[in-house]
Amino acid sequence: MPKNSISESVIKRLPRYYRFLGELMNSGVERISSGQLSELMKLTASQIRQDLNCFGGFGQQGYGYNVAGLREEIGRILGVDRQLPTIIIGAGNLGKAIAAHINFETRGCVLKGIFDIDPKITGETVADIAVRHIDELEKFCRDKKPVVAVLCIPKAATQEIADRLVDLGIRAFWNFSHYDLSAKHSSVAVENVHLGDSLLTLTYRANQMTDNG
Amino acid sequence: MPKNSISESVIKRLPRYYRFLGELMNSGVERISSGQLSELMKLTASQIRQDLNCFGGFGQQGYGYNVAGLREEIGRILGVDRQLPTIIIGAGNLGKAIAAHINFETRGCVLKGIFDIDPKITGETVADIAVRHIDELEKFCRDKKPVVAVLCIPKAATQEIADRLVDLGIRAFWNFSHYDLSAKHSSVAVENVHLGDSLLTLTYRANQMTDNG
Numbered sequence: 001m002p003k004n005s006i007s008e009s010v011i012k013r014l015p016r017y018y019r020f021l022g023e024l025m026n027s028g029v030e031r032i033s034s035g036q037l038s039e040l041m042k043l044t045a046s047q048i049r050q051d052l053n054c055f056g057g058f059g060q061q062g063y064g065y066n067v068a069g070l071r072e073e074i075g076r077i078l079g080v081d082r083q084l085p086t087i088i089i090g091a092g093n094l095g096k097a098i099a100a101h102i103n104f105e106t107r108g109c110v111l112k113g114i115f116d117i118d119p120k121i122t123g124e125t126v127a128d129i130a131v132r133h134i135d136e137l138e139k140f141c142r143d144k145k146p147v148v149a150v151l152c153i154p155k156a157a158t159q160e161i162a163d164r165l166v167d168l169g170i171r172a173f174w175n176f177s178h179y180d181l182s183a184k185h186s187s188v189a190v191e192n193v194h195l196g197d198s199l200l201t202l203t204y205r206a207n208q209m210t211d212n213g
Numbered sequence: 214m215p216k217n218s219i220s221e222s223v224i225k226r227l228p229r230y231y232r233f234l235g236e237l238m239n240s241g242v243e244r245i246s247s248g249q250l251s252e253l254m255k256l257t258a259s260q261i262r263q264d265l266n267c268f269g270g271f272g273q274q275g276y277g278y279n280v281a282g283l284r285e286e287i288g289r290i291l292g293v294d295r296q297l298p299t300i301i302i303g304a305g306n307l308g309k310a311i312a313a314h315i316n317f318e319t320r321g322c323v324l325k326g327i328f329d330i331d332p333k334i335t336g337e338t339v340a341d342i343a344v345r346h347i348d349e350l351e352k353f354c355r356d357k358k359p360v361v362a363v364l365c366i367p368k369a370a371t372q373e374i375a376d377r378l379v380d381l382g383i384r385a386f387w388n389f390s391h392y393d394l395s396a397k398h399s400s401v402a403v404e405n406v407h408l409g410d411s412l413l414t415l416t417y418r419a420n421q422m423t424d425n426g
Contacts, residue, residue: 011417015410078413079420093310098408100306107409108416148419172419174412189418191411195311196320198404199387200228200291203321205402206361206385207292 006077010051014074016041017051021071033064080108084172085144089161090152091116091124091131094176098150099127112144117157134161141168150174151181159184219290223264227287229254230264234284246277293321297385298357302374303365304329304337304344307389311363312340325357330370347374354381363387364394372397 020041024032034052038045052065075081086109088095095114104111114131116122122133132140140146149170151158158179165173172189175181182190233254237245247265251258265278288294299322301308308327317324327344329335335346345353353359362383364371371392378386385402388394395403 012414014417015413016407018413019407019410078417080413080416082416082420084416084419093306093313097306097310102408102412104412107412108420109412147423148415171422172415174415189415189422191415191418193408193411194229194232195315195406197228197232198406199315199317199320199322200231200293201225202361202385202387202402202404203293203295203297204224204227204291205404206297207295207321209384209402210360 006054010054013043013051014078018071018074018078018080021067021074024067025071029067031064032067037065078108080106082108083110084108084148085110085112085146086148086150087111087113087115087140087146087170088150088152089115089134089165091118091121091126092152095150095152096126098152098176099129109148112146113140115140137164138168141165141170145169148172148174151177153177155179219267223267226256226264227291231284231287231291231293234280234287237280238284242280244277245280250278291321293319295321297322297361298325298359299323299361299363300326300328300353300359300383301363301365302328302347302378304331304334304339305365308363308365309339311365311389312342322361325359326353328353350377351381354378354383358382361385361387364390366390368392 020037024040034045034048037043037048041048043051052070083105086104088099088111091099091114095116099111099114111127111129114126114129115134115137116131117134119133122131124131147170149165149172151161151173153161155178158175158177158181162173162179162181162185166185166188170188173181173185173191175190175192176195178194181188181192233250237253247258247261250256250261254261265283296318299317301312301324304312304327308329312324312327324340324342327339327342328347328350329344330347332346335344337344360383362378362385364374364386366374368391371388371390371394375386375392375394375398379398379401383401386394386398386404388403388405389408391407394401394405
């Protein structure tokens with residue numbers, strides 16, 4: 001099955017399937033029906049059957065899905081075994097939190113370097129990696145050839161750094177700044193994280209609870 | 214128009230509309246067509262018309278949407294003017310990053326307190342707020358009556374703290390731990406943040422670019 005046949009909306013849901021299937025595996029579950037998975041993931045069973053039909057062979061009428069097999073196939077599609085060399089730009093609290101909390105390896109990336117502009121931070125060790133000064137970026141990229149960059153820098157600094165990184169071979173940005181990278185760099189992959197949107201959704205729900213309860 | 218008539222999927226998109234409309238306002242844009250908004254937001258124009266029809270009166274055939282008016286109405290629905298008292302549990306790098314980077318006020322919340330279990334951290338000042346020891350939680354909640362809690366603590370600690378917080382009147386969790394709160398506390402609002410899912414989506418896209426390019 002060619003990868004390109006998977007729609008964007010299914011791709012968006014794959015990491016979540018992958019996570020739930022991992023938790024099921026950890027709990028010793030070997031098979032699960034679309035009905036059970038539906039209840040767990042709050043999707044309709046028909047949505048799940050439709051999504052997972054793309055990967056064929058793991059669901060059997062009346063027997064459910066083979067949890068480990070389905071997870072492995074989804075992992076292969078996502079590329080969890082690829083180990084893309086990754087760098088973090090910005091070692092403030094956010095950069096440090098991401099270096100410390102995200103298990104890059106289980107998500108197809110390997111954290112190779114962390115950079116900051118502030119000489120007070122460079123030399124600090126974060127997630128077993130010494131923070132380098134941003135002036136070392138060119139040499140580091142020539143040597144280590146990172147392809148993924150995590151941007152934990154202010155909006156104002158992002159455009160210049162992103163231009164530099166694209167020239168240095170970065171082709172995917174995990175973007176925590178609020179600068180819209182994809183507008184300028186259509187040839188790179190960009191995943192924007194807007195934590196504020198998530199908080200606004202919660203605010204709405206909290207208010208609904210007060211108003212109705 | 215009763216709030217309850219807005220579907221869950223529209224609600225999910227409202228913060229994004231709110232953000233884009235804010236950026237348009239900052240750029241001095243007064244009116245925008247569904248076609249232009251569609252291009253900007255990468256949604257179909259008919260999807261946008263369908264979503265925004267819920268709020269009536271801001272779109273006129275041939276004239277587009279009134280940016281400020283539509284944004285204000287969406288903000289009102291989301292509750293940005295409510296200023297819900299909010300606390301952060303966990304003042305490690307993640308808690309500090311969230312305290313420093315998130316503008317709670319523009320999203321209907323006011324950060325009132327930050328708590329940690331580590332005596333080495335308590336007393337530190339983060340976002341102009343002194344970090345309190347978690348033992349002060351009960352007294353603080355009785356006095357200040359926070360309703361939103363941001364959980365920046367390890368999975369293992371989450372269940373006990375969440376139980377305590379629900380008893381203390383918290384009714385909405387912004388959950389960065391990987392513990393599934395909603396399973397136990399169906400009466401509170403929970404917004405789970407899974408940064409790992411976002412990274413996996415990027416990994417997929419980065420690999421697609423390499424394989425195809």
